[in-house]
Amino acid sequence: AFLFAAQIIVAQTLLTSTFLQHKTKNQLIAEFNNPLIRNGVNLYKVTYLTPNVQGVSSTASGLLAAPDNFSKIYPMLCYQHGTSSSKTDVPSHLNGESQLATIFSGMGYLVAAPDYLGLGDSPGFHPYVHAATEASAAVDLLRAARDFAAQEELQLNGQVFVTGYSQGGHAAMALHRKLELELSNEFAVTAAAPMSGPYSIGGIMRELILSENEYFFPAYIPNTILSYQMMYGNLYNDLSEVFKPAYVPAITKFGNGEISLSELNTTLISLLTANEGASVPLKMMQDAMVGAILTDPQHPFNVALNENNVYDWAPAAPTRLVYCTADDQVPFENAILADSVMNANGGAEVIAFNADPSADHVGCVLPATFYTILFFSTLQQLENITTAAINTTTGLLDIFPNPASETVFIKNLPGMGELHLLDLNGRLLRSMPVVQGDNELPLSGLSAGMYLMKITGEDRIWVNKLMVRRE
Numbered sequence: 153a154f155l156f157a158a159q160i161i162v163a164q165t166l167l168t169s170t171f172l173q174h175k176t177k178n179q180l181i182a183e184f185n186n187p188l189i190r191n192g193v194n195l196y197k198v199t200y201l202t203p204n205v206q207g208v209s210s211t212a213s214g215l216l217a218a219p220d221n222f223s224k225i226y227p228m229l230c231y232q233h234g235t236s237s238s239k240t241d242v243p244s245h246l247n248g249e250s251q252l253a254t255i256f257s258g259m260g261y262l263v264a265a266p267d268y269l270g271l272g273d274s275p276g277f278h279p280y281v282h283a284a285t286e287a288s289a290a291v292d293l294l295r296a297a298r299d300f301a302a303q304e305e306l307q308l309n310g311q312v313f314v315t316g317y318s319q320g321g322h323a324a325m326a327l328h329r330k331l332e333l334e335l336s337n338e339f340a341v342t343a344a345a346p347m348s349g350p351y352s353i354g355g356i357m358r359e360l361i362l363s364e365n366e367y368f369f370p371a372y373i374p375n376t377i378l379s380y381q382m383m384y385g386n387l388y389n390d391l392s393e394v395f396k397p398a399y400v401p402a403i404t405k406f407g408n409g410e411i412s413l414s415e416l417n418t419t420l421i422s423l424l425t426a427n428e429g430a431s432v433p434l435k436m437m438q439d440a441m442v443g444a445i446l447t448d449p450q451h452p453f454n455v456a457l458n459e460n461n462v463y464d465w466a467p468a469a470p471t472r473l474v475y476c477t478a479d480d481q482v483p484f485e486n487a488i489l490a491d492s493v494m495n496a497n498g499g500a501e502v503i504a505f506n507a508d509p510s511a512d513h514v515g516c517v518l519p520a521t522f523y524t525i526l527f528f529s530t531l532q533q534l535e536n537i538t539t540a541a542i543n544t545t546t547g548l549l550d551i552f553p554n555p556a557s558e559t560v561f562i563k564n565l566p567g568m569g570e571l572h573l574l575d576l577n578g579r580l581l582r583s584m585p586v587v588q589g590d591n592e593l594p595l596s597g598l599s600a601g602m603y604l605m606k607i608t609g610e611d612r613i614w615v616n617k618l619m620v621r622r623e
Contacts (some may be wrong), residue, residue, distance in 0.1 A: 165201050165296040166199075166200050166295075166299035166303070166550070167200055168198065169197070170301055171195075172196060172197055175193050176220075177190070177192045177258070179192070179305075180254070184251075184255055184258075188525075189258040190259055190534075191221040192219070193219060193254050194220050195216070195217055197298070198244070200296035205279055205285060210274065212266065212272070212274040212292070213267045214266040214448060215253055216300055217257035218262050218263075218300075218301075224534055225533075225534065226261060226306040227260075227310075227532055228308060228313070229263045229313040230263075230265070230312070230313070230315070230316075230324070231249075231263055232286065232290060232315070232320035232322075233320045237413050241412075249265075252384075257515065260532065261532075262306060262308065264294050266290045266508070268285070268286060275356060277407065279289040279382060280376055281319060281376055282379055282460060283326035283459075285620075286326045286327065287326040308535060309535070310604065312341050312346070313341075313343055313528050313531075315528075316347065317347045317521070318347075318348055318481070318482060318513065319349070320349070321346035321482075322460075322462055324349065325344075325349060325351055325463065328469070329465055333465065337619070338602065340575060341467075343469050343471070343528055344470075345469065345472040347516075347517075347524060349482065349484055349487075351489070352461055353458070353462075354459075356621065357486075361434065364432055366431050367432070367433055370436065371414075371420055372481075374403040374438075377453075378406075379442065380456040380457075380460075384452065386452040396438055399423060402416055402419045402423070418452065419598070423553060424436060431618065441453075444518045463494060467499045467502060469500070469501075470531065471494070472504075472505050473490050473505065474507050474520040474523055475488075475505070475521065476513075476519070479511075480515075481512075482513060505523060507522075531575075549565040550615055551605070556619070559595060561592055562592070562607070564589065564590070565588055565590070565607070569608050570585055570586065571605065586607060601619075602620075604617065
């Protein structure tokens, strides 16, 4: 066992943590009818620093679900939640989806569940299905979770798992992409399993918006349009350019925070049924706007939608795209398309999985989550803290240079021992004996990135971060 107590980010991201409740292992087993639960869970509402929609540091909130057993070394897991019906319908307020974070934590993970920008304690309007802020809010909550773990002396092993449902599937994919493509030196994704997400905003979801099919979730459309107008500023000059007059007042009230998303949805269904004979969302949009969107690929509406696609890349970590073919809110073709493109791009292990062919969007939650738990469990590392590991000293070895490229020198080691070099997933890359005094570790053959150097002595273990650079 080894400890991942070292903080890669020096600045504190966590602002506050407030204890909400404790559930014992037996309570969780009874509540969720799951005999595989490993531990009880402590739930905390946290606030933390993250950039707002203008890119200025601001406060956001989220839920941390922490195992109550301190004798083990845990992975982190980020759970991205689905569409919120109101500003308080979020994990930190212990909404229904907070139960999924609780289940995952009961399986032996420190779970971070962001509320997202504009929801929970975060001010302003929520940037709905906006990939960049879905990712950034989650990254900073993962950082805050590390701060929290160090503060609570909960040991982490460096593994990171990523999942989420519905909007959270989109957000999970956005987070996974950011962690692998931009932050691989800080976080190593072990596995990802986005569930029932709208990954193709500019393709499959656009086709849904512009179809003449009946759809009983019309509020998703103004929610997306208001979000992208806030982020990009060029979709329209006045809301009446997009929506017909009968629908503008309710949408305006929603944008001002006077009514919730669920209230808007009920209102729009009633209006569409009364005015058009059926809940066909296309019918609430102005014909001129629809025509422009259909004929101009560079229309700001199309550009914004395409910018928030999250599937055209190649994951390195094992990835499962979990879906149900009877989904009535998010077409399952999102997962099929993402699977096809990611594999064509060279994704290492990307597989689409149909969790229940007969389940609709709500009915898919449990089978998709159960599959994800089993998938993650095949890769999860969960070790006991040994007596020696409890005496681990972090970052006190005299090692230089760091970052290094060819060789790293370990100076003034107080005794003999064994050196292990590990990646952030805990995989052993190299081992060698070390002697009292000075030692050298060759770095040839290692890729650029962050590693952990663990030296096990007779009565102590040292763990140091080591950054390898390549020109």
